[in-house]
Amino acid sequence: MLESSSLLLPCVALPFLAAVVVGSGSGRIGRASGWIVFAAALASFLSLVPAAATHGIDRFSFPWLPAAGISFALRADGFGLLLAFIVSGIGALVALYSTAYVAEADPAKERRYYAALASFMGAMLGIALADDLILLFVFWEITSITSFLLIGYRYEDDDAKAGALMALQVTALGGLAMSVGFLLVAQVTGTFSISAITSDPALIAKLLASPLCPAALLLVLLGAFTKSAQFPFHFWLPRAMVAPTPVSAYLHAATMVKAGVFLLGRTYPMFGEAPLWAPTLVVVGTTSMLLGAYQAFREIDLKAILARTTASALGMITLLYGLGATTDDSLQILNHALYKGALFLVAGIVEHHAHTRRLDQLGGLRHALPIAFVACALGSLSMAGFPPLLGFVAKDNFYAALLHSEWLAGTPLLRTVVLLASLASSALLVATAGKLTFGVFSGAERAHAHGRRDEAHADEPRVPLWTAPAILAGGALLLGLASLGELTSDLVTATASAPEHRAHATLLPALGWPLFASLFALVLGVALYTRRDAVSALQKRLAGGPAASAMWEGAMAALARGGEAYSVRWQNGSLRWYLAATVLTLPALCVWAFSETGLSWRQISVTFADTPWYGFLFCTLLAVATIATVRARTRLAAAISTTTIGFLVAMLFVVYRSPDILLTQLLIETVSSIFVLLVLVFLPAFPARDMKPGTQLVNLGIAAAFGVTITILLLLTMTPGIREPSNIATRPGGLLSLALEQGGGKNAVNVIIVDIRAADTTGEITVLVVVGLAVYGLLRTRRRARQQRKGRGTRSEAA
Amino acid sequence: MLLELLAALAMLAGTFFMVVTGIGLVRFPDVYTRIHAAGKAGTVGVGLLIVAPMVYFGPTEPFVALRGFLAIVFQLLTTPGATYLLAHACYVTSYPAHARTEVDELQDWIPVYPDEEFGHE
Amino acid sequence: MSGWFALVTDFCVFWLFVAAALCLYRIVVGPKAADRAVAFDTLSSVAIGMICLLCIRFSSTLYFDAVWILTLVGFLGSSAVAKYLAKGRVF
Amino acid sequence: MTQHSPIIRVIARYAVPLSIVVAIRIFFQGHDEPGGGFIAGTLLAAAGAMYMLAFGVRRVSRFPWWRVAVVGLLVSVTTGTVPFLLGKPFMDNVILHLGTVHLPTATFFDLGVMMIVLGTLMTIFLELDLERR
Structure with a gap:
């Protein structure tokens, strides 16, 4: 069954195992849980190395639901490995960072944090390596849930709960839509395996040709956009910043939000040529890029700025996918993961140190946190795209893709709009980077919030706190310098999702429009930064329009109110209403069934030849007894006449020769009459005055409808043509003989009940x-x- | 042939008693007299009517006779009891006897419950 | 099952119906619950008679068990009502 | 609690055991003549009701009747799954020939049904009665 003894399964399973160990561990694990998760992350990271070394694609598959054709298939192609390395690498760093950052009094809460973090990591690895659509969806949902747990870590305060809930609602909605999209894809192509679909052009052609394709595409895109906080669904990301900083760094910068873009990379080979693919992605990408950058510049809270810039950077990657630039998409992903991770962790150190994240209360921390300052500077420069950092190379490739894309060339107007938007957002990013670095670290050291100066110096950031950002920022610098040579280009080509030709990521790009564009963006950014007060004043004046998150909350509240109104109206507690509803459903169903099947009461042809005359007499007595029950003035009278009806019906069973039911009916009638007597005290007295004529008529109508329906049904069953052959019991294979041979009893009724x-x-x-x-x-x-x-x-x- | 004759006689007598009870139930003025009539059907009427099948199926299926006999014994055991209980219940809840009753011997024997709460519902 | 015997059985069955109808009249009209209980008790006796006659009429003893159960049932029903009337509770 | 009238106590002293005997008789004749678990269970419940009517609830209410129902379900389900475990189809009936009597295993299933019906009805009787107090 196991196709190859590769290390893919342990790589994904290890974090889950760690989660179980940490989660269920008793007190003594306590402080060590952070290190266990770190070890697990590191192990996963290392276990990926052999898979990367072997140039062939490493596979592992296990038949999970053979009936539905779903298999637990993992596949380590370049693109998957890229995300897997990022997830496990940054996961290890974040775990390391958390050991110092998350110091909780109650060890159980801390253990839950690490368990959620580890299971999130496992799920992300699953997404990266999954080769089966349903498996990808399962891991996708796990990430949504664990992100809910992690965002809502400090569940005491309401913002955390609200933020976590909103994140879960949005991502779960997207996940659901995506699963439907996957089902449609599987419906058309007949297989769930991603590699099978992408490698077989015939299947892809079939998918593109099928009428289901636009629906499937939009649903999958919905999943991607909600996860990566793209334009219509961008509002949950800033609200999710209530999470502890390592969580923000890991989930909402490096990995989880990348899953959406990663999904685009995975599904590009399938939907790439679909007519809807390019326009939607370009429009959504550009808007979220520009919107994110614009709002980032306006923010004051450190993490909110970073959240907005993440949305903007992801918008840029979505735009690239729209243009089909899949040769160097890994460069963008890697670059963003490195610098944004570093910046978030620095923000964590600052907050940990100065107990505030607001720029207007921060300043002059370069002496207190020297290393954090260096990391933040490198990260910001990479975000802005200054040489010699990786950011510059990524920006250059971005503009190259922008200018050389044939699709954009086809629509000059859109091309100019996109270009301008990109330049504006790059400039804004540069300005934000400047604001971020200088705002926090340079300038006079202002009195920190709550004026606790002495205590601020006491807790020099412990070693694990600054190592993580330093490594990330250093990585950005090293890769940037490495791009002088050929190393970066090889790395990018190896990990790109669908490289047509060898990507060229060089620090010294050929002179050309892309270079001028990025340089121009840098200059514009610096200018923007120098005039930042005027710009923010302008922004304040322009502020307006409803916040997207408010709209979402309004929609959710409306949904809840609607549900409540529905239930109040229909479940209003009146027994009469429930009874009427249940009684009326039968006639309604029959009318519908009759119209469907073409049955009608005219087909009833019942002869009364074989009914003995006493059958009629019993029926007349039955009718009289029923009227007595309805006319009864007291509860006891009604009880007794109901029992009489039971008796008369029992008599009918004698006339129609069914002894078993006769005995049962008699006994049940007595037992229920005793029940009635037992509860008679509680039953409401019959209404002294009669009901209003209106209600009586309504009751009459309901009862009549029910009665007529039952009569028609019974008569239909009696007509010979419709029911089964009358000798169903007595014919050779019939029930009687069956009961005798196998059941060993002549009384077929009992044998059927008990045995057959x-x-x-x-x-x-x-x-x-x-x-x-x-x-x-x-x-x-x-x-x-x-x-x-x-x-x-x-x-x-x-x- | 003899069996059928006997069975027919038993049936006719039994039915006669049933009909008499029915008439009694309808025409008697108050509940105590009706209970008296009901007593007849419960014991003699049913007894005779059960004898009919016992006699009719007698030789061919002996088991019917046994069950029939058991049923008669149980019927004689329970019906008087039930009618007594009803009469007692009516009396203690002071169900009004018909005007024409002269003698009420039970007056000083059985206590009449004072509260009217769950009497003649 | 000679002809005249069947006729007699049918005659008796008819008259049992009349008795049942009279009992039903009392149940419908019966001023008080006690009357209805009495009528109910007689109705169960009439039912027993009916079953016996129909056993003979169909010459099958399958229904004879019902006679026994009807006795028990009739007794239970009326004594429960009697106790309810007298004491307001059943057990 | 002797305010139950002596008459009904005398009748019950004979009627209840008689009913139980008949109930068992009906239970075992279930396969060939009319009868079976359900009818026997209800008859036993009626006998129980008669007992409570005559002698009051005190002695009866101490017995946990709802456990009878649960055990009945266990009996029925095990009768069903035992042949299943032996590799035969689920709920298959094995006719055991114990000497002259041929006892189909379905009878145990029927026993389960009887216990369930008895347990449930008695529980409802007792609970409704306690409810009134």
């Missing part, structure tokens, strides 16, 4: 047991509650 259809009876008797237990449970708890109330009542009187 014993499975049904098991169901029925289980229902009976449940009824008994329900009565026992409900009444007992009600009585205990009443006694407590009475107990309290008497005490209060006595007091």
Whole structure:
């Protein structure tokens, strides 16, 4: 079954294992849980190395649901490895960072944090390496859930809860849509395996040609956009910043939000040529890029700025996918992961140190946190795209792709708009980077919030705190310098999703429009930064328009109100309404069924030849008894006449020769009459005055409808043509002989109940047991509650 | 042939008693007299009617006779009891006897419950 | 099952119906619950008679068990009502 | 609690055991003549009701009737799954020939049904009665 003994399965399983160990661990693990998760992340990272070394594609597959054609398939192609390396690498760093950052008094809470973090890491690795659509969806949902747990880590304060809930709602909505999209894709192509679909042009052609393709594409895109906080769904990301900083760094910068873009990379080979692919992605990408950059510049809270810039950077990558630039998409992903991770972790150090994240209260920390300052500077420069950092190379490739894309060339207007938007957002990013670095670290050292100066110096950031950002920022610098040579280009080509030709990522690009564009963006950015007060004043004036998150909350509240209104209206507690609804459904269903099947009451042809005359007499008595029940003035009279009806019906069973049911009917009639007597005290007295004529008529109508339907149904079953051959019991293979041979009994009725259809009876008797237990449970708890109330009542009187 | 004759006689007598009880139920003025009529059907009427099948199926299926006999014994055991209980219940809840009753021997024997709460519902 | 015997059985069955109808009249009209209980008790006796006659009419003893159960049932029904009337509770 | 009238106590002293005997008789004749678990269970419940009517609820209410129902379900389900475990189809019926009597295993299933019906009905009787107090 296991195709190859590769290390893919342990790589994904290890973090989950760590999560279980940490989660279930008792007190003594306590402080060590952080290190366990770190070790697991490191192990996963290392286990990926052999897979990367072997140039061939490493596969592992295990038949999970053979019936549905779903298999637990992992596949380590270049693109998957890229995300997997990022997830496990940055995961290890974040775990390391958390050991110092997350210091909780209650070890259980800390253990839960690490368990959620580890299971998130496992799920992300699953997404990176999954080769089966459904498997990808399962891991996708796990990430949504664990992100909910991690965002809502400090569940005491309401913002955390609200933010976590909103994140879950949005990403779950996207996940759901995406799963439907996957099902449609599998429906058309007949297989769930991603590699099978992408490698077979015939399947892709079939997918593109099928009418389901636009729907599937939009649904999958919905999943990607919600996860990567793209334009219509960008509002949950800033709200998710209430999470502890390592979580923000890991989930909302390096990995989780990347899953959406990663999905675009995975599905590009499938939907790339679809007519809807390019326009949607370009439009959404550009808008979220520009919107993110614009709002980032306006923000004051450190993490909110970073969240907005993440949305903007992801918008840029989505735009690239729209243009089909899949040769160097890994460069963009890697670059963003490195610098944004570093910046977030620096923000964590600053907050940890100065206990505030607001720029207007921060300043002059370069002496207190020298290393953090260096890391932040490198990260910001990479974000802005200054040489010699990786950011510059990525920006240059971005503009190259922008200018050389044939698709954009086809629509000059859109091309200019996109170009201008890119230049504007790059400039804004540069300005934000400047604001970020200089705002926090340079300038006079302002009195920190709450004026605790002495204590601020005391906790020099411990070693694990600054190592993580330093490594990330250093990585950005090293890769930038390496691009002088050929190393970066090889790395990018190896990990790109669908490299047509060898990507060229060089620090010294050929002179050309892309270079001028990025240089121009840099200059514009610096200018913007120098005039930042005027710009922010302008922005304040322009502020307006409803916040997207407010709209979303409004929609959710409306949904809740609608549900409540529905239930209040229909479940209004009146027994009469419930009874009428249940009774009326039968006639309604019959009318519908009759119209569907073409049955009609005209087909009834029943001869009364074989019915003995006493059958008629019993029926007349039955009618009289029924009228007596309805006309009864007191409850006891009604009870007795109902029992009489039961008796008369039993008599009919004698006339129509069915002894078993006769006995059952008689006994049940008695037992139920005793029940009625037992509860007679509680039943409401019959209304002294008669009901309003209106309600009487309505009741009459409902009863008549029900009665007529039942009569027609019965008569239809009696007409010979419709029901089964009349000798169903007596014919050779019939029930009687069957009962005798196998059941060993002449009484077919009992043999059927107990043996031939014993499975049904098991169901029925289980229902009976449940009824008994329900009565026992409900009444007992009600009585205990009443006694407590009475107990309290008497005490209060006595007091 | 003899069996059928006997069975027919038993049936006719049984039915006669049933009909008499029916008439009694309808025409008697108050509940105590009706209970008296009901007593007849419950014991003699049913007894005779059960004898009919016992006799009819007698030789061919002996088991019917046994069950029939058991049923008669149980019927004689329970019906008087039930009618007594009803009469007692009516009396203690002071169900009004018909005007024409002269003698009420039970007056000083059975206590009449004072409260009217769940009497003649 | 000679002809005249079947006729007699049918005659008796008819008259049992009449008795049942009279009982039903009392149940419908019966001023008080007690009357209805009495009528109900007689109705169960009539039912027993009916079953016996129909056993003979169909010459099958399958229904004979019902006679036994009807006795028990009739007794239970009326004594429960009687107790309810007298004491307001059943057990 | 002797305010139950002596008459009904006398009748019940004979009627209840008689009913139980008949109930068992009906249970075992279930396969060939009319009868079976359900009818026997209800008859036993009626006998129980008669007992409570005559002698009051005190002695009866101490017995946990709802456990009878649950055990009944266990009996039925095990009768069903035992042949299943032996590799035969689920709920298959094995006719055991114990000497002259041929006892189909379905009878145990029927026994389960009887216990369930008895347990449930008695539980409801007792709970409704306790409810009134």
